[in-house]
Each structure stands twice: as structure tokens, then as C-alpha cells.
Amino acid sequence: MKGGGGWGGGGGGLGLGLKSQRRWRGLVIGVLGLVILSMLVPLAFLLGLHNGFRPAPPGYLPEQQTSASNGFGELDHDHVRNTWNESEGDQSSHVRELIRKLGPTLPKDVLRDFTNEAKNKTIGRGSVNDSQPKEGFPVPPRGSLQSPPSANNTKVGAVIEVPLYTKDVHDVGKLCEFKFGSYCLWRKEHREDMKDSMVKKLKDQLFVARAYYPSIAKLPRQDKLSRELKQNIQELERVLSESSTDGDLPPQIAKKLQMMEAAIAKAKSFIVDCNNVDKKLRQIYDMTEDEANFHMKQSAFLYQLAVQTMPKSLHCLSMRLTVEYFGSPLNDTELSLAQKYLDPTLHHYVIFSNNVLASSVVINSTVMHAKESRNQVFHVLTDGQNYFAMKLWFLRNTYKEATVQVLNIEHLKLESHIKATPLYLSLPEEFRVSFLNVDSPPMAPIRTEYISIFSHSHYLLPEIFQNLKKVVVLDDDVIVQQDLSALWSLNMEGKVNGAVQFCSLKLGQLKKYLGENSYDKKSCAWMSGLNVIDLDRWRELDLTETYRKLMHELAMHEGSSEAVALHASLLSFQDLIYALDGTWLLSGLGHDYGIDIQAISKAAVLHYNGNMKPWLELGIPKYRGYWKKYLNRGDQFLSQCNVNS
Structure with a gap:
């Protein structure tokens, strides 16, 4: 038994010896490999191969250079x-x-x-x-470049992400304007x-x-x-x-x-x-x-x-007028003028605004060029924050024989409006659109256009003014240079919205937002600023309900609220736009430095669409003079708040 046990023990010792020999051989092979590598790496470095081992930065695919001398x-x-x-x-x-x-x-x-x-x-x-x-390959920004508008914004702005039909674009000098706009x-x-x-x-x-x-x-x-x-x-x-x-x-x-x-x-x-x-x-x-x-x-x-942001001077003006309204006994003339507000035979103008000064300039310029101001009635729709300032301003200031009514849109009682949902003031929507035409030559620059369209508040017009048959809607960033009475005798041929068409931008160039087959791709976009609205025809076609249905349907499929607003507003008036002569409205004074002076003098209405409004210090200096001359500089509140001093 003992001998058998000794043999078994010897066998175990031999097995351990073989394992140690294999481990030793593995170490020798590993050391030899390291020695060879230590010789190859310096050799490769000396031969200039280190450039090939340099790691490429993230997201980089190396390009083969055609000529090293390009440098x-x-x-x-x-x-x-x-x-x-x-x-x-x-x-x-x-x-x-x-x-x-x-x-x-x-x-x-x-x-x-x-x-x-x-x-x-x-x-x-x-x-x-x-x-x-x-x-x-110029690619549009992922979203709107503008921050969410505050309560005091003069306009709601947005950047529409239009697909660019790029070829070989060499002239990309306008990419800055495409990205940052009028800045x-x-x-x-x-x-x-x-x-x-x-x-x-x-x-x-x-x-x-x-x-x-x-x-x-x-x-x-x-x-x-x-x-x-x-x-x-x-x-x-x-x-x-x-x-x-x-x-x-x-x-x-x-x-x-x-x-x-x-x-x-x-x-x-x-x-x-x-x-x-x-x-x-x-x-x-x-x-x-x-x-x-x-x-x-x-x-x-x-x-x-x-x-x-509303300038400090205009904020001061609004606050001072509001305080003065509640501190002074005033004779309210609303009752005596109620009949004129509802008289459909008069010329009714509608202005959506939260800017006291801007709405005052619009009315003043319109009245000054009117052949007869007695039959003019202006309806200024504003919000609760600026309502009392507006009331006092238009009670203190007169505009020849014209009548001015100030309405707080938040207090209106409309039958079709859901009572649980409060009304709010929305100003005309402004969009900056950058694109290339499909048929543009390869060297054509990217085009950037500014358009403005109706907002949600505009689609309440037939309900707000139930007794009126026709109104002219003026944006608060326009001035009037000629008599507008001829607009009231227009035969609109069954159309609803008389507007100046903006043919620099065709609807086909907005197909990403308007779809493919629901409209005429060659038709022009239209501009707000000066619009003649046939309210009777509007009610007959129930365009307000059409707009609401479009908004509801589009909101379920499109993520951008700006794209939804543009889509719904343009298509609500599809085939219902009566094209006004181009001399009625000249747009671009809020973003275009190159407008011809002769074109300005011939236009009936000047539209300061864009970011550079005339009441801002950022406004284009050579156009601000046209706007400033309609200010009531004698008002004490303007001097106290250093407005346009």
C-alpha cells in the first residue's frame, strides 16, 4: 500500500513540473513579443508613420487631399x-x-x-x-431663433424652417441673415x-x-x-x-x-x-x-x-396714463358715440395693438390724409394691461372729426367662444423665411423674406363687429400717406380679404408646411398691414370655423406652433384673396435698408414689418422720420417719459 502511495505522489510531482515549464515558456514568448514591439514603434515613428496613428477627432472622416501644396x-x-x-x-x-x-x-x-x-x-x-x-449644404436652424415672446412684445416673431433646394452654393454670404435675421x-x-x-x-x-x-x-x-x-x-x-x-x-x-x-x-x-x-x-x-x-x-x-422688449419710455408712458386715468375724473363719451360704433354706413378701421404710441400714429396719419374724417371710426382692440392707458390717451387727444373706440378684448362676450377659456390679444404674426428657388442658378444666394399674416384675434372680427359689413384692418406698425376712402368702393368679386400679394414668396416654396395637393403652388403669399375685409362674405363662408378646424387638425400633426399658424392662416383664405394694387402697401421698412425713396413717396401705406420698428432705437434711421412726424409732440406725457426725444 505504501509503495503504491509513493508512486502516486511521484506522479503528482511530475505533473506540477510540466505546468511550471509551460508557464515559463509563455513568459519567454511574451517578453520576446514586447522586445520586438519596442523596436518597431520607434522605427515607425522615425519613418514618419506617426501621422497615420494619430486619432481622428470625433465625427471626422479623413479626406484625401488632391494637392499638399494647398495648405x-x-x-x-x-x-x-x-x-x-x-x-x-x-x-x-x-x-x-x-x-x-x-x-x-x-x-x-x-x-x-x-x-x-x-x-x-x-x-x-x-x-x-x-x-x-x-x-x-446650408441647413436651417432646428427651431425658432427667437425667445418666447413676453407680454409686452410688439409683435410675435418666428423663423420658418423652409427646405433649401441647394445645388452648389458658393455665395453663402447671407447665411448670417438666414441664421440671425435682421440683426x-x-x-x-x-x-x-x-x-x-x-x-x-x-x-x-x-x-x-x-x-x-x-x-x-x-x-x-x-x-x-x-x-x-x-x-x-x-x-x-x-x-x-x-x-x-x-x-x-x-x-x-x-x-x-x-x-x-x-x-x-x-x-x-x-x-x-x-x-x-x-x-x-x-x-x-x-x-x-x-x-x-x-x-x-x-x-x-x-x-x-x-x-x-417694450422700450422703457413706452412702458413709462403706459404706466403714467394708467395712473392718471384712475386719478382724474373723466367724462366718458362712450354712450353718446355708441350709435357711430355700430353704423355700417361709416368707414370702420380696426387696429389690434398693445402700443399706445403706435396705434396713435396709425390713426393720426390716416385722419390727416382723409378727405373727410367725419365718417371715420377707429376700433382699437387691446389687452387689459394697456386698456386704461389707451382709454385716457384717446380721450385726451382728438383726431379731427374721427371717432375712436377702445375695446378690451379680454372682456368681450362672444357667443361662440368657450366661457372657460379666456380671450387674449394676439398681434399679427411675423415670419422670416429663408429659401432658394428650385430654378435658381448655382451661384444664387439664399433669399430671406419677411411676411406678416393674421393672428388668432383677427378671426374674431365677424363676432366682435356683428353689425358691420366691411372693415379695413390696419397693423399698428403702418403709417398712411394717402386717402383710403377708395377702399370702401372696391368690388371684391366675392372675395373675403383684399390684400397686397407678396409674390416674392410662392406657396410652393412653403410646401413643407402646407402639404402637397391642397393649394395652388404658384399662388402668391399675402401680407397683413392693410386688409379690406368683407364681413358678410366671411360669415357666409364661416371662415372662422374653417380656421379653427385647420388649427385643430394641424396641431395634431405638426410640432411647431408657428408653422401651424402660418399653414392655417394662408389656407383659410385660399382662393379668397382679392389682390390690391401694389401701390396701396409698401412693406419692408422694418428690415430692408435698400427701399427706393420714390417707391416710398408713391405708396399709400408704409409697413414697418420686421424687427426694426420705428419706435425702437434699433429702427432704421432713414425711415423713422416718416413715422415720427405723426407724433403728438405737445403731449406732456411724451416729454415726461422722454419718448423719441
């Missing part, structure tokens, strides 16, 4: 960079200058790699530039001279010198040039620490700049290691690009905030 020149031909170069102006010009200065010292493979990566930063950056279009036009008109152009130039020189200094300091027998670069760097650092604008710079700064340029020119004459230069160049490029994008978006947001 940084490709950045100048990149469509997206062209767009921002035009819109950002001086903010990015020094980047291109720096690229030009550094270009000659960089080898071709570094230039090619940096060009690819720079393109990728614009195309695949992610959250920073998510809304920027890819090269050659880009306003900024171009109000561009100021840079007060820190020399400071920026000095900073660029400092960046270049810092990029070259480490490489020059390592060169043998170049101690003099190294000291010269270091002294110039320290001197510029001291100057820039004390200067933020050109006015802060010392008188001898031109000489210091020449010395720095001479030192950099000497440094560029030596063959140096490009790694540090490449690193510094990437830093300034990324920093400047991010800074320019940030400032562009910030200034565009502040512009939108300014145009959507």
Missing part, C-alpha cells in the same frame, strides 16, 4: 469659414493674418493635417457649432471703427514670438537672437498689461512693433522644430474662433431681446 489656402475657400468671415468682420481677420505669417515655416504634412483638423472643427464640433451648416443687417449698418486694432496686432505678434522663442533658444550660437526675442516679448507683455485700447498705447509703440517684426523675421529664417509653432497656432485659432462665435451669438441674443 492653409483651403481655409480661405471653406464655405463655412467664408460665412463667418463676412459676418464677424474684424474679429477674425487677424487669424488669417497670423496664418499667413506662420505658413512659410510649416512643412506640407503639418499644413495638410492642420487644414483637415481645422475643417473638422467647424463641421463636427458638436454642441458649440451644432447649428452651423456643413460645407456646401446681421443692423450690425453691418452700425459697424464702428475698431478702437483696439493696434492692440490686436500686438497680441498677434506676441503670439508669434512666443511660438518661435523655445525653438530659437535651443539653437546653438543664437544667444543674441534668443535674448532679442525675449526682451521684445517682455516689453510687449508689459505694454499690453497696461493697454486695452489703442489710445492707451505709448507713443513709441510703432518702434517697438518694428523691432518685434524684425526679430520674428530673423527667427523665421532658421529651420526650427514645428511642434511648438503648431501648438501655439492651434491655441490662437481655437481661442479666437470660440470667442468670435460666443460674441456673435451673445450680440444676436441681445438684439433679439431689445426688439422684443
Whole structure:
């Protein structure tokens, strides 16, 4: 038994010996593999294969360059960079200058790699530039660029995402306007001279010198040039620490700049290691690009905030009038004028507005050019917040023999309206539409048009004015330059809405929102601003119910409320628009700087559609004079609130 036990124990020892030998052989093979790899990696690096192992940034697909000599020149031909170069102006010009200065010292493979990566930063950056279009394919923003309107907004604005029929779009200069709207036009008109152009130039020189200094300091027998670069760097650092604008710079700064340029020119004459230069160049490029994008978006947001917020002076006017209304005993003349409000033989004008001053200018300009003001009745529909200010203003101010009625839309009692749902005031809807025509030539720029249409409140007109047969609807951002009495004798041939057609925008160009087969794609869009409404015909066709049904149906399928409003309003009047002569209404004074003065003088009504309203400081200066001359400058509240001072 013992012998058998010893044999069994010996067998177990042999098995352990074999396992240890196999483990030892595995370790030897692993060590040999590591040694071979440690020899191959340096060899591959020395042969220049390291460029192939460099990881591509997220979202980047490498492009094969047709010519390595293109270098940084490709950045100048990149469509997206062209767009921002035009819109950002001086903010990015020094980047291109720096690229030009550094270009000659960089080898071709570094230039090619940096060009690819720079393109990728614009195309695949992610959250920073998510809304920027890819090269050659301008894509609309994902949603509205404007913030939700506040209670004091003068207009409700929206950006309609129209599909762009792109071909090879080379001229993308209007992408700024496509993305930020009239802000880009306003900024171009109000561009100021840079007060820190020399400071920026000095900073660029400092960046270049810092990029070259480490490489020059390592060169043998170049101690003099190294000291010269270091002294110039320290001197510029001291100057820039004390200067933020050109006015802060010392008188001898031109000489210091020449010395720095001479030192950099000497440094560029030596063959140096490009790694540090490449690193510094990437830093300034990324920093400047991010800074320019940030400032562009910030200034565009502040512009939108300014145009959507009621100015302090107008808010002051409304508050002072409201306080005065409750503090002063006033003789209400509503009862004595009730008969005129309901008389269908008179000329009735309707204005939806929450702006005391704007509605006053509309009425004043209309009355001043009327051949006979006695038969004119103006109905101003406003909200509860501005109702008492409006009441007092139109009781204090007279407009020849015209009659003015102020209605609080929130207190109206309409039979068809659901009692549990409160009424609210909605002003004409404004849209900015950017698109390319299908038949446009390849070089055609993106077109941006501004249109305005009826809002929800407009579809209550037949119920609010049940005794009237016809009304003329005026937006509160118009002024009248001629007598409008001829509108009341129009034969509208069974149509409901007499409007000026806007044939720069065809309904077919809005097919993404209007569908495919429910309308005539060649028909023109129509504009609010000046509209002759046949209320009898409206009631006969029950267009209010048609509009409500469209809104309900479209709201179930479309996510954008702006798209629903545009769709429903345009299609509610399909085949029911009576085209007015184009001289009745001239639009664009709130966004277009290039309107002909002769066209302005011939138009019966001027429409300030767009963001740059005439009562705002952002309004287009050369058009504001037409609006200001109808202000009642003698009113004490205007002077107290510094309105248009």
C-alpha cells in the first residue's frame, strides 16, 4: 500500500513540473513579443508613420487631399469659414493674418493635417457649432431663433424652417441673415471703427514670438537672437498689461512693433522644430474662433431681446396714463358715440395693438390724409394691461372729426367662444423665411423674406363687429400717406380679404408646411398691414370655423406652433384673396435698408414689418422720420417719459 502511495505522489510531482515549464515558456514568448514591439514603434515613428496613428477627432472622416501644396489656402475657400468671415468682420481677420505669417515655416504634412483638423472643427464640433451648416449644404436652424415672446412684445416673431433646394452654393454670404435675421443687417449698418486694432496686432505678434522663442533658444550660437526675442516679448507683455485700447498705447509703440517684426523675421529664417509653432497656432485659432462665435451669438441674443422688449419710455408712458386715468375724473363719451360704433354706413378701421404710441400714429396719419374724417371710426382692440392707458390717451387727444373706440378684448362676450377659456390679444404674426428657388442658378444666394399674416384675434372680427359689413384692418406698425376712402368702393368679386400679394414668396416654396395637393403652388403669399375685409362674405363662408378646424387638425400633426399658424392662416383664405394694387402697401421698412425713396413717396401705406420698428432705437434711421412726424409732440406725457426725444 505504501509503495503504491509513493508512486502516486511521484506522479503528482511530475505533473506540477510540466505546468511550471509551460508557464515559463509563455513568459519567454511574451517578453520576446514586447522586445520586438519596442523596436518597431520607434522605427515607425522615425519613418514618419506617426501621422497615420494619430486619432481622428470625433465625427471626422479623413479626406484625401488632391494637392499638399494647398495648405492653409483651403481655409480661405471653406464655405463655412467664408460665412463667418463676412459676418464677424474684424474679429477674425487677424487669424488669417497670423496664418499667413506662420505658413512659410510649416512643412506640407503639418499644413495638410492642420487644414483637415481645422475643417473638422467647424463641421463636427458638436454642441458649440451644432447649428452651423456643413460645407456646401446650408441647413436651417432646428427651431425658432427667437425667445418666447413676453407680454409686452410688439409683435410675435418666428423663423420658418423652409427646405433649401441647394445645388452648389458658393455665395453663402447671407447665411448670417438666414441664421440671425435682421440683426446681421443692423450690425453691418452700425459697424464702428475698431478702437483696439493696434492692440490686436500686438497680441498677434506676441503670439508669434512666443511660438518661435523655445525653438530659437535651443539653437546653438543664437544667444543674441534668443535674448532679442525675449526682451521684445517682455516689453510687449508689459505694454499690453497696461493697454486695452489703442489710445492707451505709448507713443513709441510703432518702434517697438518694428523691432518685434524684425526679430520674428530673423527667427523665421532658421529651420526650427514645428511642434511648438503648431501648438501655439492651434491655441490662437481655437481661442479666437470660440470667442468670435460666443460674441456673435451673445450680440444676436441681445438684439433679439431689445426688439422684443417694450422700450422703457413706452412702458413709462403706459404706466403714467394708467395712473392718471384712475386719478382724474373723466367724462366718458362712450354712450353718446355708441350709435357711430355700430353704423355700417361709416368707414370702420380696426387696429389690434398693445402700443399706445403706435396705434396713435396709425390713426393720426390716416385722419390727416382723409378727405373727410367725419365718417371715420377707429376700433382699437387691446389687452387689459394697456386698456386704461389707451382709454385716457384717446380721450385726451382728438383726431379731427374721427371717432375712436377702445375695446378690451379680454372682456368681450362672444357667443361662440368657450366661457372657460379666456380671450387674449394676439398681434399679427411675423415670419422670416429663408429659401432658394428650385430654378435658381448655382451661384444664387439664399433669399430671406419677411411676411406678416393674421393672428388668432383677427378671426374674431365677424363676432366682435356683428353689425358691420366691411372693415379695413390696419397693423399698428403702418403709417398712411394717402386717402383710403377708395377702399370702401372696391368690388371684391366675392372675395373675403383684399390684400397686397407678396409674390416674392410662392406657396410652393412653403410646401413643407402646407402639404402637397391642397393649394395652388404658384399662388402668391399675402401680407397683413392693410386688409379690406368683407364681413358678410366671411360669415357666409364661416371662415372662422374653417380656421379653427385647420388649427385643430394641424396641431395634431405638426410640432411647431408657428408653422401651424402660418399653414392655417394662408389656407383659410385660399382662393379668397382679392389682390390690391401694389401701390396701396409698401412693406419692408422694418428690415430692408435698400427701399427706393420714390417707391416710398408713391405708396399709400408704409409697413414697418420686421424687427426694426420705428419706435425702437434699433429702427432704421432713414425711415423713422416718416413715422415720427405723426407724433403728438405737445403731449406732456411724451416729454415726461422722454419718448423719441
